[in-house]
Amino acid sequence: xxxxxxxxxxxxxxxxxxxxxxxxxxxxxxxxxxxxxxxxxxxxxxxxxxxxxxxxxxxxxxxxxxxxxxxxxxxxxxxxxxxxxxxxxxxxxxxxxxxxxxxxxxxxxxxxxxxxxxxxxxxxxxxxxxxxxxxxxxxxxxxxxxxxxxxxxxxxxxxxxxxxxxxxxxxxxxxxxxxxxxxxxxxxxxxxxxxxxxxxxxxxxxxxxxxxxxxxxxxxxxxxxxxxxxxxxxxxxxxxxxxxxxxxxxxxxxxxxxxxxxxxxxxxxxxxxxxxxxxxxxxxxxxxxxxxxxxxxxxxxxxxxxxxxxxxxxxxxxxxxxxxxxxxxxxxxxxxxxxxxxxxxxxxxxxxxxxxxxxxxxxxxxxxxxxxxxxxxxxxxxxxxxxxxxxxxxxxxxxxxxxxxxxxxxxxxxxxxxxxxxxxxxxxxxxxxxxxxxxxxxxxxxxxxxxxxxxxxxxxxxxxxxxxxxxxxxxxxxxxxxxxxxxxxxxxxxxxxxxxxxxxxxxxxxxxxxxxxxxxxxxxxxxxxxxxxxxxxxxxxxxxxxxxxxxxxxxxxxxxxxx
Amino acid sequence: xxxxxxxxxxxxxxxxxxxxxxxxxxxxxxxxxxxxxxxxxxxxxxxxxxxxxxxxxxxxxxxxxxxxxxxxxxxxxxxxxxxxxxxxxxxxxx
Numbered sequence: 001x002x003x004x005x006x007x008x009x010x011x012x013x014x015x016x017x018x019x020x021x022x023x024x025x026x027x028x029x030x031x032x033x034x035x036x037x038x039x040x041x042x043x044x045x046x047x048x049x050x051x052x053x054x055x056x057x058x059x060x061x062x063x064x065x066x067x068x069x070x071x072x073x074x075x076x077x078x079x080x081x082x083x084x085x086x087x088x089x090x091x092x093x094x095x096x097x098x099x100x101x102x103x104x105x106x107x108x109x110x111x112x113x114x115x116x117x118x119x120x121x122x123x124x125x126x127x128x129x130x131x132x133x134x135x136x137x138x139x140x141x142x143x144x145x146x147x148x149x150x151x152x153x154x155x156x157x158x159x160x161x162x163x164x165x166x167x168x169x170x171x172x173x174x175x176x177x178x179x180x181x182x183x184x185x186x187x188x189x190x191x192x193x194x195x196x197x198x199x200x201x202x203x204x205x206x207x208x209x210x211x212x213x214x215x216x217x218x219x220x221x222x223x224x225x226x227x228x229x230x231x232x233x234x235x236x237x238x239x240x241x242x243x244x245x246x247x248x249x250x251x252x253x254x255x256x257x258x259x260x261x262x263x264x265x266x267x268x269x270x271x272x273x274x275x276x277x278x279x280x281x282x283x284x285x286x287x288x289x290x291x292x293x294x295x296x297x298x299x300x301x302x303x304x305x306x307x308x309x310x311x312x313x314x315x316x317x318x319x320x321x322x323x324x325x326x327x328x329x330x331x332x333x334x335x336x337x338x339x340x341x342x343x344x345x346x347x348x349x350x351x352x353x354x355x356x357x358x359x360x361x362x363x364x365x366x367x368x369x370x371x372x373x374x375x376x377x378x379x380x381x382x383x384x385x386x387x388x389x390x391x392x393x394x395x396x397x398x399x400x401x402x403x404x405x406x407x408x409x410x411x412x413x414x415x416x417x418x419x420x421x422x423x424x425x426x427x428x429x430x431x432x433x434x435x436x437x438x439x440x441x442x443x444x445x446x447x448x449x450x451x452x453x454x455x456x457x458x459x460x461x462x463x464x465x466x467x468x469x470x471x472x473x474x475x476x477x478x479x480x481x482x483x484x485x486x487x488x489x490x491x492x493x494x495x496x497x498x499x500x501x502x503x504x505x506x507x508x509x510x511x512x513x514x515x516x517x518x519x520x521x522x523x524x525x526x527x528x529x530x531x532x533x534x535x536x537x538x539x540x541x542x543x544x545x546x547x548x549x550x551x552x553x554x555x556x557x558x559x560x561x562x563x
Numbered sequence: 564x565x566x567x568x569x570x571x572x573x574x575x576x577x578x579x580x581x582x583x584x585x586x587x588x589x590x591x592x593x594x595x596x597x598x599x600x601x602x603x604x605x606x607x608x609x610x611x612x613x614x615x616x617x618x619x620x621x622x623x624x625x626x627x628x629x630x631x632x633x634x635x636x637x638x639x640x641x642x643x644x645x646x647x648x649x650x651x652x653x654x655x656x657x
Contacts, residue, residue: 076605076630121632125594128630433598434590440598533605540593542601551605 024086024135026185030251039085039517040135042180043396047313048248050398050476052518056525057560058480062494062504066561068526069106073099073553078534082132082180082515083555086154090528091140092555093130098142100157101555103521110157116146120171125196125432126536131246132180134188136208143177143190149206161211165204174199174428180246183208184256184286189247195240195264196432198425203243203258203282205289215289219243219260219277227276235271238425240264241278245308245394250324253341255292256284257313257326261306265431268377270422274299279307281328283343293343295365298332302376302419303356304388304432305332312399316456318346327456329397329408331390334360335459349459351452352391352410356384379419383441387415389537396474396515398483403497405453405462407483409471413448414441440541448543451475451485453500463500468545472513472535484527486512488538489549492529492556508556511538511549527558577648584649587642595631600653610655617647
């Protein structure tokens, strides 16, 4: 090595160290999936694949997985947060607190409580939850239910900035925030809930350093804007279109993919037309908030079929050639594959029992709706699969580039449905479940869900493991072909990604509706997840299988017993 | 004959009230207390309310209780009554 090269190498090393000291730079976030010692981005990497290259825990030794520690969240609401892990510290949330916990010992480093007015809960339809933080250059950033976005010092939990989302995003107007932010090159992107309270949805962004709002992209067009012609009368003013689940990001195309939710009210007779841009996938330019393309999965939706599942970015073979795609397991029961750059629909197949459409026309992208769907629009009583909870709800799928399969906690529940006379709406007034009549329908009351391994291009399952109640937990898959998931009766489980066989199960104190992640430190692999029942299904479905599941949130970390 | 007609009319009016109460319940309460008043177990099962517990019920609705938000100003007296009628019509102990 020449002296020049040595000097250059030393300089590069310094630069690397400096980068490391700054921590969680834009480059670190881009590289998250390849650095398994940290979990920096919601979805275990910008692509949202929830795939880990780690193999130390494998089919041969997974039976030796034991809890290392557990930590009390001091809360009885649902624990849905995605744990972020950096430099041996786990950052997680409840609806009203953010916590930093030592990843090796489970001891609390700091806890910051977030107050919100008690009336806030009047407009939180579907579980008093928070889905986690984002991390960037030493800051921990989250949203609070009352539409505040808060930045804290990662070391101390001390508040750095606290911004109230500008008008009309107030609880009085039906808005609330439950999802984790996504940070792209210093732009903090957040979504809102509220389509059950006659709001007008948006996705918006803030400056990571100052908390200043950078842009807001409404999901429902204003009068005269393109798409406004797809709304009857002035129904767009209370048209819904929430954005309550975090999106994904492709650095090469510089596009953020974000799912948009249901129209308001649920009752479709008040808003005849396609109701753009509800139930759509957006591709957004993160710097400007420009919508580059969109795809609407469920036009004129009577059934609360949000398209909010995080679009998973992957390169898969389509017609024999590798193609970068976004994949979405939609609540409406279809699995969509779209070209990541242009948004062209490449495949759309049912992954669950569906009777509202016979399929999707790949040319027009529109569902081939059935008689049952048309009857529902006309106000007749019909039986529909899937139910308003969806073929899948928010619980995230994982994708293994190794097997090429998606691992999803699908729901197997139908409903009777009837839309009577539509209600009159006003901003902030309830527009969800009270606007239609429903009852639950099951094929077998003891099989309401499956964990399935699904081919993204066909929707067909290689295997499907049945569960009494649907799993409200996300899945995670590793390169050792293990799939991790939680069960609403409390079990944390590892399944064989090749067969669906349950290889390991551990009973946590409450039901699991959280998001498993895996990481390594000092040559050992760990798995972390939250336990704590809640969320809309557990609260309202009246599922008798959940009657004896106690509330109470906790954070768990598991490792191999090696004594 | 007249008495029978009056009774039928009264029943029909009760049915309308219960249905109106159900709509209010579905809009405001069902997200936590469950579809069709069936609580899965994490929240109070409203079907347990007894006939003499209306003051307790109204107090909880207006001021909130435990994890329940206060609903003061949301319901007028008539709406509160409709809600109560719906709950009582489905009570465990009528």
